[in-house]
Amino acid sequence: MENRKIKIAVIGLGTVGTGVAKILLEKSQQISHKTGLQLELAHAVDVDISRPRPVAFPPGVLHNDLQRVLDDKTVQIAVELVGGTTLAGEIQKKLLASGKDVVTANKALLAERGEEIYAAARQAGRCIAFEASCCGGIPVIGAIRTGLAANTISAMYGIVNGTCNYILSEMSLKSKEYATALKEAQQAGFAEADPTLDVNGTDSAHKLAILAELAFGQQIRFGDISIRGIDRICLDDIIYAGEMGYTMKLLAIAECRSFGSETGLSLRVHPAFIHNDAPLAKVSGPFNAISIFGDAVGHTSYYGRGAGMMPTASAVAADIIDVAQGNTGRWFAQAPGFGRPAAAAKLCPPEAIMTKFYLRLSAVDQPGVFAQIAKILGNNNISISGCLQHESDKGDYVPVIITTHLAKQGDMQKALKDLEGLDTMKAKPVCIDVVTPPEDQ
Amino acid sequence: MENRKIKIAVIGLGTVGTGVAKILLEKSQQISHKTGLQLELAHAVDVDISRPRPVAFPPGVLHNDLQRVLDDKTVQIAVELVGGTTLAGEIQKKLLASGKDVVTANKALLAERGEEIYAAARQAGRCIAFEASCCGGIPVIGAIRTGLAANTISAMYGIVNGTCNYILSEMSLKSKEYATALKEAQQAGFAEADPTLDVNGTDSAHKLAILAELAFGQQIRFGDISIRGIDRICLDDIIYAGEMGYTMKLLAIAECRSFGSETGLSLRVHPAFIHNDAPLAKVSGPFNAISIFGDAVGHTSYYGRGAGMMPTASAVAADIIDVAQGNTGRWFAQAPGFGRPAAAAKLCPPEAIMTKFYLRLSAVDQPGVFAQIAKILGNNNISISGCLQHESDKGDYVPVIITTHLAKQGDMQKALKDLEGLDTMKAKPVCIDVVTPPEDQ
Numbered sequence: 025m026e027n028r029k030i031k032i033a034v035i036g037l038g039t040v041g042t043g044v045a046k047i048l049l050e051k052s053q054q055i056s057h058k059t060g061l062q063l064e065l066a067h068a069v070d071v072d073i074s075r076p077r078p079v080a081f082p083p084g085v086l087h088n089d090l091q092r093v094l095d096d097k098t099v100q101i102a103v104e105l106v107g108g109t110t111l112a113g114e115i116q117k118k119l120l121a122s123g124k125d126v127v128t129a130n131k132a133l134l135a136e137r138g139e140e141i142y143a144a145a146r147q148a149g150r151c152i153a154f155e156a157s158c159c160g161g162i163p164v165i166g167a168i169r170t171g172l173a174a175n176t177i178s179a180m181y182g183i184v185n186g187t188c189n190y191i192l193s194e195m196s197l198k199s200k201e202y203a204t205a206l207k208e209a210q211q212a213g214f215a216e217a218d219p220t221l222d223v224n225g226t227d228s229a230h231k232l233a234i235l236a237e238l239a240f241g242q243q244i245r246f247g248d249i250s251i252r253g254i255d256r257i258c259l260d261d262i263i264y265a266g267e268m269g270y271t272m273k274l275l276a277i278a279e280c281r282s283f284g285s286e287t288g289l290s291l292r293v294h295p296a297f298i299h300n301d302a303p304l305a306k307v308s309g310p311f312n313a314i315s316i317f318g319d320a321v322g323h324t325s326y327y328g329r330g331a332g333m334m335p336t337a338s339a340v341a342a343d344i345i346d347v348a349q350g351n352t353g354r355w356f357a358q359a360p361g362f363g364r365p366a367a368a369a370k371l372c373p374p375e376a377i378m379t380k381f382y383l384r385l386s387a388v389d390q391p392g393v394f395a396q397i398a399k400i401l402g403n404n405n406i407s408i409s410g411c412l413q414h415e416s417d418k419g420d421y422v423p424v425i426i427t428t429h430l431a432k433q434g435d436m437q438k439a440l441k442d443l444e445g446l447d448t449m450k451a452k453p454v455c456i457d458v459v460t461p462p463e464d465q
Numbered sequence: 466m467e468n469r470k471i472k473i474a475v476i477g478l479g480t481v482g483t484g485v486a487k488i489l490l491e492k493s494q495q496i497s498h499k500t501g502l503q504l505e506l507a508h509a510v511d512v513d514i515s516r517p518r519p520v521a522f523p524p525g526v527l528h529n530d531l532q533r534v535l536d537d538k539t540v541q542i543a544v545e546l547v548g549g550t551t552l553a554g555e556i557q558k559k560l561l562a563s564g565k566d567v568v569t570a571n572k573a574l575l576a577e578r579g580e581e582i583y584a585a586a587r588q589a590g591r592c593i594a595f596e597a598s599c600c601g602g603i604p605v606i607g608a609i610r611t612g613l614a615a616n617t618i619s620a621m622y623g624i625v626n627g628t629c630n631y632i633l634s635e636m637s638l639k640s641k642e643y644a645t646a647l648k649e650a651q652q653a654g655f656a657e658a659d660p661t662l663d664v665n666g667t668d669s670a671h672k673l674a675i676l677a678e679l680a681f682g683q684q685i686r687f688g689d690i691s692i693r694g695i696d697r698i699c700l701d702d703i704i705y706a707g708e709m710g711y712t713m714k715l716l717a718i719a720e721c722r723s724f725g726s727e728t729g730l731s732l733r734v735h736p737a738f739i740h741n742d743a744p745l746a747k748v749s750g751p752f753n754a755i756s757i758f759g760d761a762v763g764h765t766s767y768y769g770r771g772a773g774m775m776p777t778a779s780a781v782a783a784d785i786i787d788v789a790q791g792n793t794g795r796w797f798a799q800a801p802g803f804g805r806p807a808a809a810a811k812l813c814p815p816e817a818i819m820t821k822f823y824l825r826l827s828a829v830d831q832p833g834v835f836a837q838i839a840k841i842l843g844n845n846n847i848s849i850s851g852c853l854q855h856e857s858d859k860g861d862y863v864p865v866i867i868t869t870h871l872a873k874q875g876d877m878q879k880a881l882k883d884l885e886g887l888d889t890m891k892a893k894p895v896c897i898d899v900v901t902p903p904e905d906q
Contacts, residue, residue, distance in 0.1 A: 047615050047761060055615060058682060060799035155612065161762035163612020170611070170792075171596065171604020174488050174496060174782030241499060303768070306747060320488060320779035321602035321769060327744070328765035329905070338761035341615030351611075351792045358501040464770070 027060050030348040033067035033093040033124070035115060036105035037077060037086075040129055040156070041070070043337030044103055045079045048344075055341075061348050067093045090115065094122040101347050103340055104128040109136050116141055120148040125353065127343040129156035129336055132221070135230035135246045138237075142363025151356035153343035158231040159184055159312045161335030162328035163342065168238050168316065169355055175318030177239040179279035181461045182314035183307050184231045186330040187222040188254050188274040190214040192262075192295075193308040196271055201259050214310050214331075224253035225293040228276045236278035236291060239316065241360040242369040244291065250374050252294040261454055264425045265382055268410060270297035271305040275459060281372040288372035296459040297382050304461060315461055323464035375434030380409065380458035383426040385443065386450040389416070393448045397424065400446075404439035406431040421450040427458060468501050471789045474508035474534040474565070476556055477546035478518060478527075481570055481597070482511070484778030485544055486520045489785075496782075502789050508534045531556065535563040542788050544781055545569040550577050557582055561589040566794065568784040570597035570777055573662070576671035576687045579678075583804025592797035594784035599672040600625055600753045602776030603769040604783065609679050609757065610796055616759030618680040620720035622902045623755035624748050625672040627771040628663040629695050629715040631655040633703075633736075634749040637712055642700050655751050655772075665694035666734040669717040677719035677732060680757065682801040683810040685732065691815050693735040702895055705866045706823055709851060711738035712746040716900060722813040729813035737900040738823050745902060756902055764905035816875030821850065821899035824867040826884065827891040830857070834889045838865065841887075845880035847872040862891040868899060 032048060034041050048065040056062050068086045093099060102124040106112040109132050116126050116133070117140075126145065128134070133141065134154055145152050155165040159182070168177070183189050187209060194205040206223065209215035221227045229249045237244040254274050262272050274295050281290045298305050303325060307313040312330030317323055329335035346352045360366040387393045401408060412425040428436075436455060443453050473489060475482050489506040497503050509527045534540060543560040547553040550573050557567050557574070558581075567586065569575070574582065575595055586593050596606040600623070609618070624630050628650060635646040647664070650656035662668045670690045678685040695715050703713050715736050722731045739746050744766060748754040753771030758764055770776035787793045801807040828834045842849060853866040869877075877896060884894050 043761075051615060051617075054617065057801060058614060058799065059796075161759075162765055163608045166607060166612045167604045170787055171607045171783050172779065173499060173786050174492060174779055176492075176495065303747060306744060318602075318779065320484075320775040320782070322773075322776055324603055324767070324769035326765070326767060329763045332763075334761040335763055338613065338615055338759065341761070342612050345614050346611055349792070349795050351790070351795075354790050354792075355500075358499065360498060 027056070027062060028348070029062040029064055030101060031064050031066040031099045032101045032103065032344060033069065033099045034065065034103045034105065035069045035090065035093065036107065037068055037070035038105060038107070039333045040336045040340065041103070041105040042077050042079055043333035044105070044340045045081070047337050047341045049079060055345065059345055059349070061345060063344060063348070066096065066099055069093060090118070094118055097123065099124055101125050101127060101344055103344065104130060109133045113137050113141060117144045120144045120150045123148065123150065125150045125153070125347045127153045127340055127347060129154070129340060131157040131227070131230040131234060135233035139363060145356070146363050151347065151353040153347050153352040154234065155343045156336050156339035158235055159314060159326070160186070160328065160330040160332060161338040162312060162314070162326045162330070163339065164235070164314055164326045165238065166342070167324070167326060168235070172316065172318050172321060172324070175320050177316060177318050179317040179462050180235060180239055180277065180314060181304060182232070182235070182276045182312070183273050183304055184276045184312050184314065184330060185222055185228045185274060186310035186312055187215045187219060188228070189307065189312070190310045191223070192254060192272050192274065195259055195262050196266065197308070199259065199263065202257055223255045225251040225274065228274060228293045232276040232278055232291060232293060236289070237361040239278065240289060240369065241366060242289065243361050243366045244369050248369060248371055249291040249293060254295050257295055258454070260423070261382070261384055261456060264384065264412060264423070265297045268412060268427065269300050270382070270458065271300055272297055273304060281377060283372050283376035288370045290372040290377055292374070294457060296457045298459050298461065302461055317462050317464065323462070375432065375437065377433045378430045379433065380430055380460070381428045381436055382456045382458050383428070384454040385424045385426070386421050387424050388448040388450060389420060389422045390448070394424065396446055396448060397426070397443065400439055400442045401428070404435045404442070406435055406439055468497070468503060469789070470503040470505055471542060472505050472507040472540045473785060474510065474540045474543045475506065475546065476510045476531065476534065476543060477548065478509055478511035479546060479548070480774045481777045481781065482544070482546040483518050483520055484774035485546065485781045486522070488778050488782045490520060496786065500786055500790070502786060504785060504789070507537065507540055510534060531559070535559055538564065540565055542566050542568060542785055544785065545571060550574045554578050554582060558585045561585045561591045564589065564591065566591045566594070566788045568594045568781055568788060570595070570781060572598040572668070572671040572675060576674040580804060586797070587804050592788065592794040594788050594793040595675065596784045597777050597780035599676055600755060600767070601627070601769065601771040601773060602779040603753060603755070603767045603771070604780065605676070605755055605767045606679065607783070608767060609676070613757065613759050613762060613765070616761050618757060618759050620758040620903050621676060621680055621718070621755060622745060623676070623717045623753070624714050624745055625717045625753050625755065625771060626663055626669045626715060627751035627753055628656045628660060629669070630748065630753070631751045632664070633695060633713050633715065636700055636703050637707065638749070640700065640704065643698055664696045666692040666715065669715060669734045673717040673719055673732060673734060677730070678802040680719065681730060681810065682807060683730065684802050684807045685810050689810060689812055690732040690734060695736050698736055699895070701864070702823070702825055702897060705825065705853060705864070706738045709853060709868065710741050711823070711899065712741055713738055714745060722818060724813050724817035729811045731813040731818055733815070735898055737898045739900050739902065743902055758903050758905065764903070816873065816878065818874045819871045820874065821871055821901070822869045822877055823897045823899050824869070825895040826865045826867070827862050828865050829889040829891060830861060830863045831889070835865065837887055837889060838867070838884065841880055841883045842869070845876045845883070847876055847880055
């Protein structure tokens with residue numbers, strides 16, 4: 025029976041870092057029993073070492089001197105939980121250069137500067153583990169890397185940002201306005217003081233970049249992802265679409281799509297209406313879920329907490345064990361992408377994507393207006409599938425809700441321009457994708 | 466870059482074996498690109514080598530001589546897909562003794578004769594991989610083994626038999642009688658010609674034994690699992706409980722439970738009513754899902770096809786890769802249970818389990834009967850939570866549906882005996898557990 029001692033440094037003792045320290049200090053015996061690895065927290069490094077933390081560090085472990093970690097050749101694994109894309113990148117490169125494998129939850133860094141970091145790891149002969157970077161405690165990186173290894177993945181549909189999902193759930197289930205739901209999410213600890221990167225879709229896109237590179241084995245440039253957030257969503261649209269049987273989710277989607285005679289990868293993050301019967305519609309509050317479609321396995325789906333101290337620490341700890349056992353290193357040495365030669369993703373142009381749409385038009389309440397609208401849609405090859413207009417005597421214009429059959433994004437963009445040009449439109453039309461995740465039947 | 470050739474033998478070319486051969490023959494280049502492993506199907510062995518199969522075997526690969534596999538020292542991994550608990554066990558032991566790691570989907574063998582097989586593997590210095598034994602293509606074994614490795618698991622609630630779930634879904638959603646749904650499941654290929662082990666709960670219990678040993682790190686004896694199947698379920702009960710907001714599922718449950726001042730493992734397979742809002746209630750048709758609760762990660766859930774040629778072959782192929790990379794071997798060498806010293810599971814006595822209940826009583830339609838029933842329940846510490854009795858003029862007795870608050874199984878068994886003794890009861894009472902999976906809020 026092996027019983028190897030593995031020394032670990034944790035850099036960055038925020039919420040997740042503290043959770044990781046807690047696991048290493050309190051569960052090392054249990055982990056040793058299961059795995060034969062004696063995990064030892066040798067360094068816990070943070071600029072602020074005076075703040076009270078709910079962990080009792082052994083003497084000498086807590087300090088603020090990164091150099092001590094770099095100089096300590098007995099440390100095999102370093103966990104970077106500083107966050108951000110600048111300082112964290114320099115820290116990771118130093119850790120790698122000093123001969124340590126790196127475990128991280130830093131999705132922004134890997135999505136935006138991954139090539140540079142992966143190259144540094146390869147140059148140093150080390151590896152990077154990042155299960156905690158996507159979907160918190162859900163072991164989805166492991167599932168793609170190992171469990172689905174024999175599959176060609178055709179699509180991933182995910183709810184990968186707990187903040188947005190909490191806000192949208194509050195709006196949908198309790199008819200709260202966006203601003204109210206956001207404020208309450210901040211008070212409940214589900215949104216940061218500055219929630220920009222969450223609500224504008226960037227965080228979801230970071231995760232999508234990492235997951236897609238892994239699933240499709242192609243090099244993903246972060247800039248290739250089209251991103252819309254939830255920060256301009258109106259409660260009205262959630263209510264109207266709710267009447268028609270739809271729920272709004274912020275989806276991160278990566279899938280192979282045909283366009284003309286070619287196929288390419290569509291990478292997009294946007295709010296979408298999905299039918300209440302779709303499994304992803306039931307994922308509420310701060311939970312995440314991701315559906316992955318493989319050619320052999322069909323539809324599989326993974327659900328759990330997408331953030332938080334202990335769920336994310338659970339993923340970091342799993343990575344520490346996996347790196348210590350050499351599994352991540354063996355995977356990293358061979359993985360297409362992640363700094364190794366891989367085809368750059370061939371993209372499906374956004375305008376070629378076929379999808380259904382929800383439209384809300386603020387139309388003047390007079391004869392002929394609906395005919396104008398229908399004509400513009402028809403001229404742009406868009407067929408109406410449903411319509412909702414409540415009787416109203418409130419003013420001179422009414423909201424007209426239209427849902428469409430599958431149509432090209434490009435055609436809808438043209439139709440929206442034409443609709444905006446109508447003098448019977450009181451406001452810019454609202455257009456939201458209605459998404460039907462692939463079915464495995 | 467490593468580029469190792471791994472020779473593989475597949476023993477048993479039924480549905481899954483043929484799927485595995487298909488993956489090995491058709492996807493080896495893709496797998497090599499991802500993993501650096503060149504998987505080569507060296508032997509495909511079956512007693513029947515004349516049956517047409519949708520795979521083109523290279524010359525010499527398909528044969529019926531197991532001894533050739535045992536003698537071929539270049540074969541590193543053997544896949545046992547013969548099934549059953551007798552011949553398959555002898556084959557696995559021979560394969561291990563001849564120095565091959567074994568990959569298998571054989572849940573019955575591992576659940577019922579696991580200790581003997583694991584001991585044979587340890588004696589030979591080999592390992593056993595069995596991702597495909599539970600939940601088909603869902604990588605749940607990998608999730609527990611790796612992704613949740615830092616967690617103490619408190620509970621698992623699963624729908625792990627696709628045949629039963631298909632039948633119950635048809636009964637619930639289309640109001641079919643059990644016999645009809647079973648017959649149609651057989652015609653649709655979702656049930657075997659002899660469905661006994663599926664519908665009586667044995668197959669679910671086999672999977673539960675394997676999953677629980679892995680999740681709890683304790684030695685599970687198959688006989689410790691209490692098992693009830695769906696083979697005596699009446700459509701009436703599904704309809705009545707449906708009116709009250711419940712769906713029936715065959716659940717496989719393993720969880721730590723308190724009883725008195727102690728705690729123990731409850732291991733049980735039984736049909737249960739779960740609330741329509743519970744995520745497991747939405748898992749329909751041949752799909753499987755399993756919810757796992759860990760102390761760090763909270764609630765995670767895994768969903769996908771629980772059977773079928775390619776989903777199960779996907780899991781077998783994942784295991785082949787994992788074994789070839791040495792990951793399974795390193796895990797197996799250390800895992801508590803699986804033939805290594807582990808505490809025998811301390812059980813929570815079934816009669817101490819607290820649960821809610823659904824009761825259907827066929828009561829004579831006369832004054833005082835409900836009072837008799839309520840008195841018996843009350844005397845046995847069982848509190849009524851809901852009641853449903855449709856007005857009826859059809860005969861001299863009426864079905865009375867009662868749901869209860871949490872009560873002890875032991876108390877309910879006593880109450881059922883008392884109820885049976887009433888001369889106002891026309892038939893044996895029907896009693897079905899109403900289960901509330903743990904919540905992570």
